[in-house]
Amino acid sequence: MEEQKGNVWTRVLKWFIYAVFVLSIIGAVPQYITWITSYILNVPSDHVYRAVEQNQLWDKNIDCYGKLPYSIIKTDTNLVLKIWVCTSGDILVAEEKPDGQVFYRWISFTTRRITNYIIPDMNKAFAEERYLYSDMLVAQSDIEVLCQRRRPDGSILRRSRLADGRCVDEIINPYTGRVVDRRQVSCDSSCL
Numbered sequence: 001m002e003e004q005k006g007n008v009w010t011r012v013l014k015w016f017i018y019a020v021f022v023l024s025i026i027g028a029v030p031q032y033i034t035w036i037t038s039y040i041l042n043v044p045s046d047h048v049y050r051a052v053e054q055n056q057l058w059d060k061n062i063d064c065y066g067k068l069p070y071s072i073i074k075t076d077t078n079l080v081l082k083i084w085v086c087t088s089g090d091i092l093v094a095e096e097k098p099d100g101q102v103f104y105r106w107i108s109f110t111t112r113r114i115t116n117y118i119i120p121d122m123n124k125a126f127a128e129e130r131y132l133y134s135d136m137l138v139a140q141s142d143i144e145v146l147c148q149r150r151r152p153d154g155s156i157l158r159r160s161r162l163a164d165g166r167c168v169d170e171i172i173n174p175y176t177g178r179v180v181d182r183r184q185v186s187c188d189s190s191c192l
Contacts, residue, residue: 041175051175057106058156058174061086065145065158082143102179104172147191155180159191 037052038045064086073081080096089109096102146159146167156172167187170179 043175053108054106054177055174057090057108058150058172061088061090061092061106062148062150062156064088064090064092065148068145070143102170102182103177104179105177146187149191150174157191159185161187 034045034048037048041048041051043051064084068084068086070082070084073083075081078098082094082096084092086092091107093105093107094102095105143163144161146161148156148158151157151171154174156174158170158172159167160170161167165187167185169181169183169185171181172178173180
């Protein structure tokens with residue numbers, strides 16, 4: 001009888017260990033999904049949410065181009081920022097680094113609303129800061145974005161007519177915002 005009780009407790013303990021093991025594996029599934037997504041998108045695992053959000057904002061604002069006004073700001077570190085505001089309220093910022101790398105980043109209207117809720121006078125502070133640093137504001141440029149679309153491989157094609165009349169295509173990774181290719185094209189060719 002005593003031996004049967006020992007076997008019962010051993011079996012209960014084994015099943016308990018198995019259950020804990022299975023639950024720990026199931027509990028880690030979201031982390032595994034994040035790691036896999038990180039690998040697929042080629043972004044650090046702590047940037048997966050932001051990368052997916054950036055891709056969604058490209059989809060939402062794919063028709064936001066044309067003769068939209070934008071500002072160009074050059075910082076003390078020679079970083080050039082081009083800022084477009086879409087009719088959706090979302091903002092597209094192009095960062096041109098001194099080494100020639102270009103990155104596009106979206107700031108969603110929702111994020112700005114949350115920020116304004118946390119810091120109510122943010123718009124006033126931004127306006128004052130812009131006034132104080134108005135020497136950083138270079139100009140509004142006459143670059144025109146002719147078309148913008150998602151390519152079959154998922155990347156974004158953005159064709160622009162530069163101030164000198166030349167046209168360039170930029171191929172953008174929608175998850176990282178990095179311009180992976182930039183080439184001069186005919187301004188008459190279609191955006192395919």
